[in-house]
Amino acid sequence: xxxxEFFQPVTLAGYSGYLLEIWNVPDFRVQLQAFLASDRDxxxxxxxxxxxxxxxxxxxxxxxxxxxxxxxxxxPTIQALFQAHKAQKSxxxxxxxxxxGILTPQPVAFLHCRTSWRSGEYLLITQGVAGGLSLRxxxxxxxxxxxxxxxxxxxxxxxxxxxxxxxxVAEFLGKLHLAGAYHGDLTANNIxxxxxxxxxxxxLIDLDAVRSTRWISERRRIKNLDxxxxxxxxxxxxxxxxxxxxxxxxxxxxxxxxxxxxxxFYAVLQRTQFRLQKHQQQFIRSAPPSTFxxxxxxxxxxxxxxxxxxxxxxxxxxxxxxFFDREPGWRLHIFPAWQDTFQTLADVAGFLARPKIVLxxxxxxxxFLIRHSGQQFIVKRSLTQExxxxxxxxxxxxxxxxxxxxxxxxxxxTSGLPVPQPVFILEKKRFGFVMASWxxxxxxxxxxCTCAEVERIAAMLRTLHQQGWVHRDPHVKNFLLxxxxxxxxxxxxxxxxxxxxxxxxxxxxxxxxxxxSMKYYGVPDAxxxxxxxxxxxxxxxxWRRLKRRLRFWKK
Numbered sequence: 436x437x438x439x440e441f442f443q444p445v446t447l448a449g450y451s452g453y454l455l456e457i458w459n460v461p462d463f464r465v466q467l468q469a470f471l472a473s474d475r476d477x478x479x480x481x482x483x484x485x486x487x488x489x490x491x492x493x494x495x496x497x498x499x500x501x502x503x504x505x506x507x508x509x510x511p512t513i514q515a516l517f518q519a520h521k522a523q524k525s526x527x528x529x530x531x532x533x534x535x536g537i538l539t540p541q542p543v544a545f546l547h548c549r550t551s552w553r554s555g556e557y558l559l560i561t562q563g564v565a566g567g568l569s570l571r572x573x574x575x576x577x578x579x580x581x582x583x584x585x586x587x588x589x590x591x592x593x594x595x596x597x598x599x600x601x602x603x604v605a606e607f608l609g610k611l612h613l614a615g616a617y618h619g620d621l622t623a624n625n626i627x628x629x630x631x632x633x634x635x636x637x638x639l640i641d642l643d644a645v646r647s648t649r650w651i652s653e654r655r656r657i658k659n660l661d662x663x664x665x666x667x668x669x670x671x672x673x674x675x676x677x678x679x680x681x682x683x684x685x686x687x688x689x690x691x692x693x694x695x696x697x698x699x700f701y702a703v704l705q706r707t708q709f710r711l712q713k714h715q716q717q718f719i720r721s722a723p724p725s726t727f728x729x730x731x732x733x734x735x736x737x738x739x740x741x742x743x744x745x746x747x748x749x750x751x752x753x754x755x756x757x758f759f760d761r762e763p764g765w766r767l768h769i770f771p772a773w774q775d776t777f778q779t780l781a782d783v784a785g786f787l788a789r790p791k792i793v794l795x796x797x798x799x800x801x802x803f804l805i806r807h808s809g810q811q812f813i814v815k816r817s818l819t820q821e822x823x824x825x826x827x828x829x830x831x832x833x834x835x836x837x838x839x840x841x842x843x844x845x846x847x848x849t850s851g852l853p854v855p856q857p858v859f860i861l862e863k864k865r866f867g868f869v870m871a872s873w874x875x876x877x878x879x880x881x882x883x884c885t886c887a888e889v890e891r892i893a894a895m896l897r898t899l900h901q902q903g904w905v906h907r908d909p910h911v912k913n914f915l916l917x918x919x920x921x922x923x924x925x926x927x928x929x930x931x932x933x934x935x936x937x938x939x940x941x942x943x944x945x946x947x948x949x950x951x952s953m954k955y956y957g958v959p960d961a962x963x964x965x966x967x968x969x970x971x972x973x974x975x976x977x978w979r980r981l982k983r984r985l986r987f988w989k990k
Contacts (some may be wrong), residue, residue, distance in 0.1 A: 445544070448472045450558065452546035466494050467544070467560075470501070486511070487521075491563070496564030499543055504847040506555045509789055512942040515557075522557035525642040527540060528616075529561070532645070535589075535614040538607075538638045540564055540627075557762050564629055564638055570604070571623035579697075595633070598680065601673070603635035605681045608659065609688025611639065617655050619644030621662045660685075661706040762863070764870070768838075769859040770845065776808065777859055787861075787873070804878065811878035812858060815840070820872040830869035835862050835876030840927040844876060847929065850902050853895075879922050881915030886949035893955035895921040896941060905930055905937045911947045947972065 442453040448465065448471035454464075470478070470492055480488040481500075490501040504522040506512055514520040518527075526545045533539060540561040544818075549555040604626065611618070618639065627638035639645070660682075673681075682699055686692050692699065716720065769777050777783055790803035794813075803814040817836040820826050826836065833839070841857040848854050855876040863871040884892060892914050899906060906913075907928035915922040939958065942965065946953045959963050 442545075444616040445546075447546065450546040450548045452544060452558075454544045454850045455542070459542050462495060466492070471546075471558075482630065488901070489674075497565070499561055500540070500561050502559045502561075504559070505671050506553070506557070512553045520557065521643045522559050525559055525643075528642045528647060531647050532614075532616060532639065532642075535616070537611055537614055537616060538636060539642065540638060540640060564627055566629050567627045567638065568627040568629075569624050569640075570628055573600075573628055574623070579778075597673075597677070598627070599633060600635050601677055602684045603637050604663075605684035606688045607637035607639075608663065609685045612651055612656055612689050613691065614660070615648050615651060617646045617648070617651050618659060619646065621659045623663070626663075651803060656689075657702050657706050660703045661710060664703065664707065730881060744910060764863045764865055766864055767859060767860050770841075770857050772856065773858045783859065783861060790814065812875055813855070813878050815874045817872045817874075820869060827868050827870060831867055834925065835869035835872035837862060837872035838869075841874050843926045843929045846931070847904065847923070850904075852899065852902065852904075853920060854926055855924060879915055879924065881917035881922050884911045884914040884916050884921070886911060886952075887919070888914070888944070889949040889952040890955045891916070891921045893942075893945065893952055895923065897946060897956060899923070900938045900941070903931055903933050905932045906939050907933075907941065908938075909941050910948050911945075936964055939965045940972070943968045943972045 441456050443456055443459050445452060445459065445464075447468045450471055459694060459816060470490075472917040474684060478490050478492075480490050482489045486505050486507065488503045490503065492499050492501055494640040496540045502522070502525075504511075504520065506515060506520075511520055515523065516845060522545075526542060529539055529542045533541070540563065542559065542561050544560040546558040546560070547555065548558075602815065605624075608621075620641065620643075625639065625641040627640050629636040629638065638919070662676075679700065682696055682703075686699065694702070765780060767780050767783060777786065786805065786807055790805050792804040793801065794804055795802040798818065802815040803816075805812045805814055815837065817826075820830070820836050834842070838860050841860050844854050844857045849854055855878070861873040861875075862869050889911065892909070895914065896906065896909055906923070906926075908925065913923065913925040915924060939962070942953050942956050942958055945956070953960075953965070
């Protein structure tokens, strides 16, 4: 590695690296060496994860923050070999941002230590910001000024202070993008504030996900604006004119933007809608313009905003239903227990036309709750079957998604397992291929399980395996707790397999969801079949992560 400017090589307590010249004094070296030689458990970390931890070290000359990165497996070892480890990138990006005039805590030292060819650690030491406070902490405690006495003074105008903060953050983000820097995790926790009179100084921290390029795509800039909007620009904290002020100041700083304020506003709004649907959050339709504050200095027409924080309107959901009884190709199969309730396709069409609640709506499907004759039913519509040609093609020999789900559910219900009772399957076929698939089953009472009930879930999974089945998606949210009994839902991927490897893969998936659940199932750590299934699971996770990155660059 080339010698960084203003840094000197140093070796302390088995660590080697670089130390800033002005900090290379005996007092700091002694205190830092004492920290490195001591046991880490003596110092309480601010945050701690399996591969990294953050410590605050109070010295005579001020505070420094030490971020410790552990190299404990093969992946970070290979990354470090190619200068692509998070610690190396953070160290490099911090110096690049400072050269470009972007405020970030000054790096003090970068040290590394190797204990073997695949284990070691990196230490990135940065100077603390005097009076620094994260943006999330500021908005969390701003209403209670007793927690932020150093930030508020007598005679402060809260509106002027808020607008100054909006302007500072917007200009900082515009300057960041103009410098060719992009933060992959731009949340309110990664923005540090320091008040200077009536103005604010904004710092960027946690540089693990920062990239510095010559040009930032429009998609990444919109993503940054939406990420910041999740915890700073939502309507609980700022009004609509405040959001427009933010974008106006951003456009004044980022001079490369060719779109108008209104166009940028709706581009961010569209990204927000996509994020809500991706994370399966209920989509709230736009409210009338009169319900929002409007300021004529920014746009000629009041904007319509879709917010995940608005109160849900209590009204009948509107669902675009196909004309089941008029369009050709629809096929109906009613299970024997429900043939008296639903007899014709017209009865089914009238039943599906009156949903009570839309439980889920995302790119893979829609889920409704319907009441009929004093009973409740769950209706699932597979958008995957309607939009993906591969799902339609494979339905020629393995049936549609709805039929596979209810056939599995029927066999599990017949075996005495606690699953919903299937009602009917509705599919549309063309030339033998399933083009649309709807499935209806009886509603089960119960509360979604959490990791607190993982022991009971493991027992239910063991019972399922003893019956000769594997679940293939044993996430805790696919189980319900009712009257001290575990019930199973979402049996789409269940299969009647007696393979021990398939059963161990179920345990691996449950243990991934709730760490430590394997001991309740009764699988030892040294079981070679379990270790093989765990290796396959990690391999699939890496493959999916690679596919997501390729899709990102493809767009």
